[in-house]
Amino acid sequence: MSSSLSDAGSSKNGIIGGRFDDTQSFATAFETHRIRLIRIVRIRVHPLLSRRIDAEDVVQEAYLAARQRLKQWNHGVPVSLFTWLRSITLQTIKNLHRFHFAQRRNLADEFTSNAFRQLGHLHEGNLCSALTSPSQYAIRLESQLALHRALLTIPESDREAILLRNFEELSNAEVAEILGITGKAASIRYVRAIDRLRRQMELNENHGQA
Secondary structure (H helix, E strand, O other), X not given: OOOOEEOOEEEOXXXXXXXXXXXXXXXXXXXXXXXXXXXXXXXXXXXXXXXXXXHXXXXXXXXXXXXXXXXXXXXXXXXXXXXXXXXXXXXXXXXXXXXXXXXXXXXXXXXXXXXXXXXXXXXXXXXXXXXXXXXXXXHHHHHHHHHHHHHOOOOHHHHHHHHHHHHOOOOHHHHHHHHOOOHHHXXXXXXXXXXXXXXXXXXXXXXXXX
């Protein structure tokens, strides 16, 4: 019997609606999103766990969780397949955080800020190879620290908009779907977030020079 997805529509965000006739068709569809999900795990997982937890293992765990929920998908989920898988992946990460940090009550509050700290670690190798001198590395590192400080100062909704677009590298349509707003509203929110971030960085720089 061939694997197939019945009654499925398509969009730039991936499959919307439809029904997986078997686990093989679901596995095939999942593979098209695996790399993006791995990136999300690497960004969202707590830095203290990043060296102990393999991102690919987390995504595989998310795959197994999603496969167990296929009935939920087949009965109708009003979002794209990628958005549905992303939500399951984030829940998998949160479960891991709860397991490893059972005694840390403030972990959830640190979630977004730690994602930004983790980004610097992810790109450290590329950063070093791209620079030609220690002085350039120092300048770039200081700029990154300035960015982090500003990100932690702006409102959480602005941080999340930037995190989705610039860190997870989602499209504006995907961000709109995740946030439950229109594409126009998502675009406006992102532009405003970037403007607030720029102004905050300028403010921090002026205070540092005072």
